Amino acid sequence: MKIKAFYLICLTLVLILLVTEGYSQTNTPPVTAATTPAVTPAAITTNNPNNLTRPSDDLGLPEVDAYVTNCYNVYDQTNQASTQLNAIEQQVIVTKKINMDNNGIEKQLTAFNLQLTTLNTDGQALVASSSDMTANVTNDLKGHPFKIPSALIRVRNSTKAVKLSLKNIHTMLTVTMVNINHRLHPLSAADSAKSKSDSTARGVANTGKTMKTAISITGINFSSFNSLSTELSNISSIKSINKKFKSSGTSTIDVVHYGTTDDLLNTVLSNCKDLVSGKNVGSSESGKISLAF
Structure with missing residues (x-):
């Protein structure tokens, strides 16, 4: 009898444990990892080394900022002149010679030549001073060394824009304008x-x-x-x-x-x-x- 009573007690305890564990699993909410909103890292304000877009802000270095502005002025004016000159070339190509306004076109070419000559002179001077601008950046930002790399990239991009403009100017003077003139005065x-x-x-x-x-x-x-x-x-x-x-x-x-x-x-x-x-x-x-x- 004592043995049976012992087994009954053990069986009762096992049942109590099973019931308690089942209740705990069904009523205790599952533990999940804490969720925190994603944080977008702050943008790093540096210049793309291949970006030739005019900067929208200043470096706070007057001489360097003026250099950058002048470089992009040459770049923008050269691109505008190229677009206009190409339009004249297309006009000359599609217009019959009998309907060609030679005098009007030659006046435009003379104006373009003067503009391109001036842009070429300004561009050459800017390229010649690019090393000075690099030195100015390094010297003026000694107290803020973390700003130097992006400032140097900006100067480099500005110089690159001018060099590209000089190549474009050379092409316009030696190819596009020559082609236009040849169509105005064709050699038989x-x-x-x-x-x-x-x-x-x-x-x-x-x-x-x-x-x-x-x-x-x-x-x-x-x-x-x-x-x-x-x-x-x-x-x-x-x-x-x-x-x-x-x-x-x-x-x-x-x-x-x-x-x-x-x-x-x-x-x-x-x-x-x-x-x-x-x-x-x-x-x-x-x-x-x-x-x-």
Whole structure:
């Protein structure tokens, strides 16, 4: 009897434990990990090294801020000029020559040339001072070293924008405007063939070493300057040209050519008779020719 009573007591205790545990599992809410709202990290105010967008704030360094502003002024004005010049080029391409307003377009080209020449001068000066701006940033922000990297990136981006503008200006002056002028004053196939045959007849071989001759020109208008450049580029003994027009002062055409400078001058006089004659030649020496109109 004692053994049975013992078993009954044990069985009762087990049942009590099972019931208690079941109640605890059904009524105790599950434990979950504490949830906290996500915190967005503060934005790091640094300049993207590949971003050429004009900054919307200042660094607080007057000289550097002025440099950045001037750089982006050149960048924006160059992009605007490029868009406008490309529109003129498209207009010239699609308009029949009989309906072409040559005088109006040439006036626009003259204005563009002056604007681009000014932008080129300003851009070159800005690039030349870029190292000074870098030094200014480092010196002026010594007390705030954590600001130096983003400030240097801003100066670097500004300089990059100007360098890109200078390349664009060079393309507009030496390609786009030349193409427009060529369409305004097309060289006939017969004239082009004559130009090349005259050069060949003069015995200037288009092989061997080339040399560079700088042709300085005064008193020439923009239209004649472009016409002369176009005729020079059609001479077979001339490998390449690089031109720069100035309405007041001296314009230049740097010519890479075969033969000597004397050969080049004789070729110019022979092939550009409608524009240049002996009376326009001021002087000639190795690597240099001066023309006056």
